[in-house]
Amino acid sequence: MSRSGGDGTAALERAGAETVKRAVELDLASRFQESLVCYQEGIDLLLQVVKATKDEAKKHRYRKKISEYMTRAEDIKKHIEKEKQDGKYHKQIRIEENATGFGYEKLFHEYLTEIVSEVWVEDPYIRHVHQASRYLV
DSSP states (O other): OOOOOHHHHHHHHHHHHHHHHHHHHHHTOHHHHHHHHHHHHHHHHHHHHHHHOOOOOHHHHHHHHHHHHHHHHHHHHHHHHHHHHHHHOOOOOOTTTTTOOOOOHHHHGOSSTOOOOOOOOOOOOOSSHHHGGOOOO
């Protein structure tokens, strides 16, 4: 991607390109949820570049790339939805040390449906009964 244009546009261009590059890397590593977020953020940044760009040829190139990224993002959304329906969806949630506000309801609400029979939690730091009891329903 070119770095021409005003400082703001050039910064948006770089940020959009880096974000989409990260999306592709995550996509290739099968980290679909994370890649979807990066695609969405990168597309948003690149759309801002299109709005700020006066060069029609450049706008056309950006629109073409944005369209490709949007198609891939939609494919990833469909893939994630299918995995959820098939019960194969896996999502890792990282909670920083001393973080609060991560109760059972917040962590598992999106998965609690009539077809979910169990939720597995792997946490090497759950060592005491009172820690595990928070997960019992």
